[in-house]
Amino acid sequence: MLVLRDLQKQYTKFRLGYLWTLLEPLGMSIVLWFVFSVLLGARALGLQPYLLFLSLAILPWWWFTKGVAASTRVFRRAGGQLRISLLPTELWVLRVLLVSMVEFLLSLPVVLIAMLVTGTWPGPLILLFPVAIVLQFLLMYGLSLLISAGSVVIPDLARIVRIVLRALFYLSPVLYSISNIPQQLQGVAALNPLVGVLGLYRIGFWPEEIESAAGYGISLALCLVILVVGIIVFRRIEPRILKEA
């Protein structure tokens, strides 16, 4: 319900409406492709075709940043509504997450465009694509719970999150592939749950470029841990959230 209204509001505001969801990531992919592939000619970076490689990671990445950034503002925006709301408080977090997720799903045709342009088609492992979406959803739900609750207690958290997200962009295999990292650091990189998630998005196109099963296992486990911790922390801070409303 709320999700639909939010989307409706957003899409009626701009003239191109839905097209922007497509144009924005598409433009971003093209710019990055141009810089890293044409200008720098960095063949070693990522996998070919680079445009497809990029767009496959940028879309989920945007969903990730938008959702997490929005979750710092959830309860400030909710204002008086929390005072009378008989709905579970988690719903406010879920709402923001779902809005960003729908946007992500709507922007998926960008991948299709990239596939057409580059003439590359996925193998059977593309079936893992929905798994990646579910996994990212769980990860983000846990994180959003943590961050939304945290930013009620610590007002400065929003800024910290912004910086961390910026750093995470370069620390995650968005622009590059996990195999670009030196061998000895790959183990450390697996501790970033996004590595596994992004890997699952790409696995359909580059099956040979699979990270070790253990890597995915670690990612999955981390996602679940974050989810559980998020739920527990949220429960504990919930009275505080209600007081501040």
Next chain:
Amino acid sequence: MARQDLTRDLDAALAFESAGVRMPRRRRRRGDGRRQRLRRIAGEVRRDEVWRLRDATFTVAEGESVAIVGGKGSGREALLRLAAGTLVPDEGSVRRRLGVVPMIDVARSLVRGYTVRQNIYLVGGLLGMTPDDAGRQIESIAAFAGVESILDKYLGAAPPLVRQRLAWSITMATGSRAFAIEQTLIVGDRDFRQRCWTRVDEMRDDGVTFLLASDSPKQFRRFCDRAILLDNGHVVAQTSVPEALSMLRESRRRSSEPEPDDPDSTTDL
């Protein structure tokens, strides 16, 4: 986790047991917000909290209408929110057998950028209506509030009066068996108020439970069976309505000799 945990085997509609809640202090002294935060981080000052309600113990039987008597800052909003479960007590417990609908400045939750219809779904949903419920009642809600003509217009700059009326109508339509009403803000024209009170009367006859906080002694006398007198976060007395009102007047006279007519002078904020 649902906000309202119901205790089915409770023998009253609502039971407070030495319940208390701390709230962050509303008014911040201007200018030194940052310094205060630094000091808080340094551990010099604990978070600025005051007890809004302490050691409140009472029960409300089903079908009763209870007046919450007390001036601003006496903790009545905290009490109502605790009753409805939109606030969790820091000590003691609050148990309820019925779902309590909070009617605390509902009009503030209406969203300007939504149409009247969307607002009914939104606020109705907040108060526990299912979308189906809201959809079925939308016509009657709009009719009660007198907003049929603008049902699909944006709420936008609708006058406060209209917002208040809409808020009232939605709350009344939830069909709950218990309400916690903070009623200082109702303005409304005479005609609409009359209709509201008629509705409340009907519901009382029907055995619906009410907690009413208000500034109007008239409303208390007209609608409430008994009263809980609050002063500075403490339940001072549980007594009949006229007695509670005279006690309140008494304490006001004592605490504000210079300006006996100013109700704000009793506030501690």
